[in-house]
Amino acid sequence: MNLLIAEYVISNEPTEDSRKLLSEAYAMVSSAYRVFKEYVDTRILISKEYRNLFNVKESSIIYSAGFIESLERFSKNFDYIVLIAPPLALIEASKIVGNDRLLGPTYEIIKSFSLKDLGYSILRKIAVKVPQHTVFTGNEDAELIKLPVIVKPVDSTGSLGTFLVNRFQDLKKFIKLSLKFSKIGKVIVQEYIEGVHGSISVITDGDDILLLTNNVQIIEFDEKGKIVYRGGVVFLRNPELHEKSMELTEKIIKSVKGFRGYFGIDLVWNSWEPYVVEVNPRITTSFVGLAKILGKDLGCLMLKSVNSNVKCEIRRNIEGYVGFIKEREKLLIKFCNDFHGLIISLKY
Template identity: 25%
Template sequence: MRIFVFEYITGGGCVNEEMIPSLKAEGDMMLNAIVRDLTELESIDVLISRDVRLDSLSLPTNIHWVEDDWWSAWLTCVNEVDAVLPIAPETNGVLESLCRAVEASGKLLLNSSAEAVSIASSKKATVDCLAMQGVPVIPTWRFGAHPRFNNQPLVVKPDQGVGCQDIHIIADEAALIEYVKSRDPIIEWVVQPYMAGQSISMSIMVGHSCVCLVGTNIQRVVQMNDGFYLLGCVVNGLKSHQVELLELAKGICAAIPGLWGYVGVDLILTEQGPVVLEINPRLTTAYVGLSQSTGRNLAAMIMQLAECPGALPTGLITGECVHIDLELGRVA
């Protein structure tokens, strides 16, 4: 089988604009990890696209170099393969559009469905779906439809956004209004109460009526000025709350049909327990250390799901702690 692995940042999506070094480094770490896992499997041939400003990978892959028109390059690559694994931001509907294009092409999509991605791409839609299923979530409102808060710190973020980008802590209601007025009016903002706790994430594998928790991770998130910054994570560094997190994972997949393959979930671990912030229907940074942590080839699990949708060990797979350092671009 020939698989096109498309990492948006390094694969040409930013070819006509300046590439943000931190996003490039994170993208390359994920790309290298999934390509490494795939190329260890028999009868798998991997194709990637690559921004011409970057070096090639030191892995056995075929490369389609992208000079200017990334979408044409994308279509060319899709036509040459049997399956596509997209790694792209949810912002502006990019990941959803890629998934819909793969579905329309008739090629095998090694990712959650476009419909599931559409829901997970919106923080408000995600919270609404999960709350209806009884999954604990942080209260979330669209700006302008939110309750008025007095003397309480708030968090404001784009409804569609990736990671910690453009997330800000706001002192109170007056500061919130002033902040939103100062920003691009096209951006749709959501408002949440500031919630104290530890930043954690889950890495789950999802098949047909089966959910496997493969990573309970600690996120190294720091607050600086009025923003949040992700410095890295400790894959399988969280040894508590695993049974509770597995039940949350099952509730999430029941609430959003179409989640499939690798899915990441960001949470806050509060004194009352874990609370879901958002869902990432794609590979996340934690994937970089998961095969090393668990001793399993996660790409092999994805391909097993593609062949047999219910062929997934349900429950919890524990692993050793693996540190991913985004500042230095290394795994230890």
């Protein structure tokens, strides 16, 4: 049994924009490699320019001629493929790979939730709370919008092109600026939800659900309105939070068929009620922290979620917290048994 890890930044030639995402890309790919290699013959799709980043044998490398091009060429040679990519590339890649080889949500789920406006529409139909929102292409009248709002591309990843707008006179400017980050020319203008920014990490086979952890996200708002995702802390241990998160996760998975493997839910806790701001049908940055604590158990759980016959034993007693924060071009990762001590060590 063999597996390919294909990540968009690592497997394409470097560009000025992609270098800004390199630290997260490297952390996710290297974490995935560590948790899978104990169970399956694991390879990494890598552009030659990034070969020196990885201390792995040459036999573990597939040299890339481009993310999509290489998947078209090599995907049929693997039993399973882990895809990590921005929305439009993820949709295209998952269609090429096909559901039988995807180690994660199906193509149908990826297509539905990679674009934020489509994802919100599905969630509202199943009575999941999402921010009130409007889609703009640039020419619509914005006079009826109630401030403050978040402006972001429907097809972006992370916090690229995302802004907090408090003044009406700035709204059109930020819509125009955010549109520059959208490859399909659409942005969402959504109500700003006060609360705690968090996420949920889940593994499922479509029936059984393992809510791995609740996480805290570290979000910064600069004076110019730009919103920046800096990192987070994984493995919160709050029974009430877990119960509410499980209820939300079950509603989504049971109502929308095709979820499997690992996926993440970004949300805001407002008065301890969850508002979903995004469903990520792929490995997310929180995976890095989970891999630090769970190790190879994480890989085993993901393989089992797609009916792999892998044999392994899962540890039951999990201790500690992992924080990760981006400082310039590096992603700093820290483990600590004390939550408050970890927050202080991250200097946040």
